[in-house]
Amino acid sequence: MSQITVKVPVNLKRKIGKDNVSIDAENVKDALEKLESKFSEKFSEGFYIFFLNGCILDKKKLNQIKLSSGDTLHIFLPVGGG
Amino acid sequence: MKIKLNEKEIDVVSDINVLDLKKKYKPEADLIIYNGAVLSQVQVKKIKPNPGDSVVLIKKGEIPSRRELESLMVARHTPGVHEKVKKAIVGIAGVGGLGSHVAIALARIGIGKLVIADFDIIEPSNLNRQAFNVDQIGEVKVKALKENIKKVNPYVEVETHQIRLTEKNVPRVFKEVDILVEAFDVLKEKVMLVNSFGKKYPEKPIVMASGLAGYAPSNWIKTRRIANSVYVVGDMETAAGIGCGLMAPRVGIAAYHQANLVLRLILGEEKVK
Numbered sequence: 001m002s003q004i005t006v007k008v009p010v011n012l013k014r015k016i017g018k019d020n021v022s023i024d025a026e027n028v029k030d031a032l033e034k035l036e037s038k039f040s041e042k043f044s045e046g047f048y049i050f051f052l053n054g055c056i057l058d059k060k061k062l063n064q065i066k067l068s069s070g071d072t073l074h075i076f077l078p079v080g081g082g
Numbered sequence: 083m084k085i086k087l088n089e090k091e092i093d094v095v096s097d098i099n100v101l102d103l104k105k106k107y108k109p110e111a112d113l114i115i116y117n118g119a120v121l122s123q124v125q126v127k128k129i130k131p132n133p134g135d136s137v138v139l140i141k142k143g144e145i146p147s148r149r150e151l152e153s154l155m156v157a158r159h160t161p162g163v164h165e166k167v168k169k170a171i172v173g174i175a176g177v178g179g180l181g182s183h184v185a186i187a188l189a190r191i192g193i194g195k196l197v198i199a200d201f202d203i204i205e206p207s208n209l210n211r212q213a214f215n216v217d218q219i220g221e222v223k224v225k226a227l228k229e230n231i232k233k234v235n236p237y238v239e240v241e242t243h244q245i246r247l248t249e250k251n252v253p254r255v256f257k258e259v260d261i262l263v264e265a266f267d268v269l270k271e272k273v274m275l276v277n278s279f280g281k282k283y284p285e286k287p288i289v290m291a292s293g294l295a296g297y298a299p300s301n302w303i304k305t306r307r308i309a310n311s312v313y314v315v316g317d318m319e320t321a322a323g324i325g326c327g328l329m330a331p332r333v334g335i336a337a338y339h340q341a342n343l344v345l346r347l348i349l350g351e352e353k354v355k
Binding site for chain 2: 010047048049051054055056058059074076078079080081082
C-alpha cells in the first residue's frame with residue numbers, strides 16, 4: 001500500500017471544500033474505488049482524464065498502474081463548451 | 083537619411099517628398115500613409131519625411147507577395163520569432179467558436195501549417211461566436227475556414243479534414259503536428275481527444291479548454307498547466323448550457339489564450355516537462 005495525494009475534480013472539490021486528499025492504495029484502480037466509496041462519486045463512469053505524476057493514464061489499464069508513496073494522482077473533469 | 087518604407091529601412095536623399103517616393107518605389111500606389119496618417123492629394127506633394135519616419139505605399143486590392151508579407155511579419159515580430167513560427171505545424175480539433183478563432187489568430191502571425199478537423203457545417207446559430215460570415219451558412223466548416231484563412235494570409239498551408247474525430251483516427255489525422263489545440267464543444271469528445279492523442283504522442287503539448295461559457299468575468303479565464311504536456315484554458319467551471327450559452331466575447335478570450343499559449347510553446351517560452 002502506498003500513500004498518495006489525489007488532486008480532486010471540480011465536482012468533488014465543491015462537495016468537500018478541498019483541492020487534495022490523501023489515500024492509501026496499491027494501484028490507480030484501487031485508489032479510485034476507495035475514493036468512490038469514501039465520497040460517493042463514480043470515477044469509473046463520467047468523463048474524467050487521469051494523470052499520474054503529470055502523465056496521462058490509459059483508462060483501460062488503471063488496474064495495472066502501480067502506485068508509489070508520494071505519487072500524485074490528478075482526476076480532471078473538464079466542462080463542455082467551445 | 084534612413085526612413086521606413088513599407089516596414090523596411092531604406093536610405094533616401096534628405097529633401098525627397100512622399101510623392102517622389104511613390105513615383106520611385108511604387109508608382110501604382112493609391113494610398114500613402116505617413117507616420118500612420120493617410121495623406122491627401124495636397125499633402126503628398128508637400129510632405130518631406132524626416133529621419134526615422136514611416137511611409138507606407140498601398141495599391142488597393144493588391145495582395146502582397148509571399149516575400150512582402152513575410153518581410154512585414156519579420157519586421158513586426160523580429161526575425162528570430164518569425165523563423166520559428168513559420169516552421170510550426172499546429173493541429174486544431176474542432177473549428178467552432180474556439181477553433182475558428184485560434185486558426186485565424188495563428189494565420190495572422192504567419193504559422194507554417196494548420197491541420198484543421200471538424201465534421202460540421204455552418205448553421206445560423208453559430209454566427210454569434212464562430213469566425214464565419216452570413217454568406218457561408220450551409221458550408222462545410224473546414225472548407226469555409228480555409229477560405230477565411232486564405233483571405234487573412236494566403237501563404238499559410240491548411241490541411242482540412244471533414245471528419246468526425248474518434249479515438250482511432252485522431253493519431254493519424256494529427257500525426258504531423260507539433261502542438262494540438264482541443265477546441266471541441268462536447269465534453270465526451272474533449273476527453274477522447276486528450277486521451278487518444280496523449281497516449282500516442284505523450285511528448286507533444288495539448289492545449290485544451292474548459293469553462294468559457296456565458297458572460298462571467300473575463301479575468302476568470304486563465305491558462306494553466308495541469309500535466310506535463312497538457313494545458314487548460316478557461317475558468318474550469320462555467321459549462322455551456324441552458325441560460326449560459328457560448329458567446330463571442332468570452333469564447334474569444336479563451337481562444338486567444340489558446341493561440342498565445344501555442345505561440346509561447348513554439349517560441350520555447352513554455353516547455354513540456
